Amino acid sequence: MSRRTRVIAAAVMAPVAIAAVLFLPTPYLAGLLAALLMLGLWEWTLLAGVRERLSRVSYLAANALLMAALVWGSGHGGLFTLKLASLVGAIWWLFALLWLARFDFAAADTAMARVIKLLAGSFSVIPAWAAICWLHASQPYGPGWALFAISIAWAADSGAYFVGVRFGKRKLAPRISPGKSWEGLIGGLISAILLALAVTPLFGLPWSSAPGLVLLTVVTALISVAGDLFESLLKRHAGIKDSSNLIPGHGGLLDRVDSLLAALPVFVVGKMLWLGH
Template identity: 55%
Template structure:
């Protein structure tokens, strides 16, 4: 399993980097939209939508929202959606404290989790587009560079948490939701995320005086990534499954790879804007 995981990561990582750096924003948005819809397909299965027609309708609804935003979105609407996404993840923090909330098999819990999936996916999709497009007047690669940096900080958070937790982990972070996560792993992930942010900052035109702000951005990305990861773990605990799917060898499903990204992207855009980076 570990060998499969490493091989899959070795293939996916350079492909993801190439897509972010080389594709125009509208093409990147299309690729990311398809990936997110695959994650929602897995989510609909996990929450108990048994009929294919219902799952297709759910995906079609989310795809229609993305298409409308791409073609008819109003100026400034993207930032409003990002803010709504951050507010959703703040509510998720409360959800994580109530393990049994919406844990039943009825229509109510199912609809709530489907809505949660849309509230996670749409703002993340918008946020990546905002990061990648950059600001008017910036060099062409600055926007893609920021998008790749935020993704790199998320990956660093996950990687640092995994290896630090495996070596030093003692205190459980959330034993009922994700027994393998530890506070030591959390801090290790944050340290690596901040280190990546500070190392790349000069290449994006971030001056010495802005480095504390960059460190704060990386820390916020790390916290959000953990929340996104825990939320998917909660959904899987409710569903009684280990992985969201089997599409990626050694990694599970698409949602398993995007759980941290969904929460971290809108938080990154908002914090970046507030800090003036």
């Protein structure tokens, strides 16, 4: 697929995504994202080595019911269930970091490995969905905060790509993703920091809050890279290049949201610790 096709697809998707986050009411955004993430979980089942259609449908149904339970609980507990799910997701990504350090863990195509990877899918997708829903519904500037959290991952990914292409020499994780470099990682972090400084006044924050926002941004950007690497690890295990061919020039849905799956719950937990809400 040509680079031009990739650029055109991105030019179409980005404005649509931004408009949805900024202008859709939270319930409608939550429903749209739930539907999209179900597609992502469908792709995840293949990464986990599950190919029986009934098993894949059952897995999606179980996760859809979990989402519905979180929505029901949030209606009775002041969004507490969404916050709790976000916390679970942030904790999960600490374990995922250990998994990245053990490339061969669950690499064999066994029943236990498939179960572990399916659980990893639920722990990755459900908390990310809960986090963006809670963030979008929060006050003040809920949609703005949601877009900012998403933009951190975008900035880190774009900065890493352009700096890595131009200056990348030292491989970040050659066994998992040979194209990533330490130079690219630094470029991505700088891009994310500049974004944080640019939005500080937009949220009505005093400049004295900038160091806290920058710290939250750096942590979120770093964990977004872990999300990207984790999906790459699963694809290496499965022996495939893309999670699907759903998006021209970009692969599957998971290939576009892998970094967000990690970034969103960590950002939400960090924001709650930093601002208290």
